[in-house]
Every structure is written in C-alpha cells, then in structure tokens.
Amino acid sequence: MHDFSFKRGKLYCENVSVASLAKKHGSPLYVYSHTTLTRNFEQLDDALSPVDHLVCYSPKANSNLAVLRTLANAGSGFDIVSGGELRRVIAAGGDPSKCVFAGVGKSEEEIELALKKGIYAFNAESEPELIRINKVARLLKKKAPIAVRVNPNVDAKTHAKITTGTYDNKFGIAFEEIEGVYERTAKLKHLHLRGLQMHIGSQLTEIGPFEKAANKIVPLAKRLAEKHGIEFFSIGGGVGIAYESALESGDAKWWRSPKRKNVLTPAKYAAKLVPLLKPLGLRILVEPGRFIAGNAGILITRVEYVKQTGVKNFVIVDAAMNDLARPALYDSFHEIVPLTRKAGDHRKKNQISSDVVGPICESGDYFCKNRPLPKVGEGDYLALLSAGAYGFVMASNYNVRPFPAEVLVKGSQAEVVRKRQPIKQLWASESVPKWLE
C-alpha cells in the first residue's frame, strides 16, 4: 500500500500532482510520500505489538534527513552501518540509544564515535572486531553493549548480491561457533553481552526462509539468554516489496504484470514469526529498510529522445544508472509509467515494446528492455516506481552528472528536501598541482 495513484489520468503523490513537481523542480527528481513512510513503519510496528520490540529502520535504504526525521518522529530506532550514518541519524533528530551498529568492517574511529554517542548495541561480525571494540571501550573507560551476528546458513532465496545468511557470505559468525564466541566474549571486561542478531538477506518475498532461520536460531537465543543474560534478539531486515504492479489503484490495473509475485505483508510476517519469538521473552528487534522506504518513493525522468532503430524503440531519458543503479546492479524491475495517461494507452495497439535507457556511456545503463509501454515523445515525463529504497543512496557522479533533487510530500505540502547538486560542487574538492601549471 502506498500513496502514488492516478486521479483523472494524472499521477499524484498524496494530494500533489507529480507533473507539477517535475515542472517546478526539474528532473531527474526523487519524490517521497511521508504518509507511505509512516504507514509502512506503523504497520510493522503494530504487527509486532504482541512482543516487546523495537523497529530499527535501516538508513542505508534511504538516508535523506527528512526521511530519517519522519521515522524518528514515528518512534523508530535505526540500524546503522557506518559512522557517517550515525552522524546523519543524530543530525536528523534520531536517538542514538535506539541505534544498533552492523557491518563487517567497523573502524576504530567509528567504534569510538558509537561508544561516545551511547548506541544500544554493536552487532559484531567477527572475533577480531570484538577484541577491537573491547580495546576502544577500555581506552574510553566504558562497557560496550554487544550482540553477535549469527550466520544461520539459510538461503534467503533472493538475488545473489543481496543474500547474506549463508556460509558463502562475508557476514556474521557461523551458527556452530556462536556459543564458543559468547564464552570467550564474556571474559572481555569492557564488553557487555546484550543480544543476538541475524540478517539473512534482502527483498525476501516469502516467509519460508525467515521461519527456517528463526526456528534454527530461537533455541540458541534461549540458551544465550540463560547463560549470558542477553536481553534482545534481532531478526534483521529483508522484508520484500512488490516491484511489479506497484500501482494498486483500480484504474492502473492494465500495468499489472502477469508475473505478479507474492508480497510479504507485515501481517503474514508477524503471524508466522510472533508465535516463534514470543516464548523467548526477549526484546525483538527488526531492521527493515526496503519495506519502509521502497514503495514510498519514485524517480521522475524526462524523455530526451525517442530513437527507433528498426530493431528497437529506445526511449532515451534524462535519468541514468548513476541516479538509480538497481537495474544495472541487480537486473531489477521498476515499473515505468507516464505521468499523464491518455485515453487508450492501455490498448495493445497503442503500446510499443521499448527499452528505456539513460544517457550514460555504458550498455548497462537501462531501466527496462523490450517492455510494452504507451508511446511517448520528447519532453514527456515518466515515473520509475518503487524507487524509494536503494535509489538515491546509491547515486554517483559518474559521467559528471550531479545528484538529483529530492522532494518530500505530505498531504498537499511538497518540499525540496535535497537541492539538485550544483555542478561546480563536483570538482570543488579537487585541485591541480602547481607543477602542472
């Protein structure tokens, strides 16, 4: 469920016409819905209400200050993966005592920062890291709260690049070794064993792998609670969203893909997991990124040219893989719709099999291939749907292209929450040595 829909043939984000935003702010442009962000958070929060829990949004999916503030206001904690993210969360008004810190490569500076700010727990991913956290905590005369990330060796059955819970992945410590690690960690005087964490992957569209991992890890969490007094178990993030048929409003049905996938709703997720988790009596953490932000954002782009080669109909747009990397990186599907629908657009005879591509000098710079789309022309705007997660955050300046602007909509209000990057900023921190003059 989200708040992008067609009204009288025009795409709206909540009560704001998306075309009006494109005209005012130019393109490429990310547009986020405050109502969708909040609703997604609340649905998951409510579904977990039978257990003591904390939802920790993953800023790595979308870390715009306004998005973080929206979630902080809703009561969210945060699942950070770098010192930079911690600083961003604090800058946005987030509470460090509701932050958990994941990642396989935490530096001494990052550990020091997190200790000084008083985070809820480090999710440690190796014994050398535990030794390092202990050392930094000793220097600061503190006790660092620790959870260890267990790798349950369960295949999340998602894209290879976002599967994280098998022994082929760099993440966590093997299930069989965890109890030994807790025994040794308990002897490190500047660590306090507070929890256990897992995260098996991203964009999971079925409950099976979560259930399998939880069934395997719950008894371990119970033993660790008895022996080491841990107080929480984090089941990680990974709840998937519908990328296909992302527009649910009745009048957009014709975009529905026949390959429609099951979507994991918070209700389904909680119905299976809560009964497994409740008997533990531990505080349950979840770390959703995509589920909160994915369907809460779209990317607007303008058609520059239509190039018909006899073999292909290329729709060349002003957004590219530097703005939205997912199709190039993961072969991912984003639904593409014009901002204005014309009568008869839904008829096959008015559609044309198209490749929507960006201006970047790489063949991987495409948003879709051979997809039936209504005929569009120069100057028309298109929206790439479900671009709110792993969209802007992965943007780069490749081909010396500035970062796109971002707008947040709430009801009838729309505000630029990140200005389009001024072009000179792209080389502002560079210099030419004297000896080249």
Ligand SMILES: *Cc1c(COP(=O)(O)O)cnc(C)c1O
């Ligand atoms: C990326 C990540 C998440 C969020 O994943 P989503 O699939 O976006 O929910 C949660 N926890 C950890 C440790 C992560 O690395």
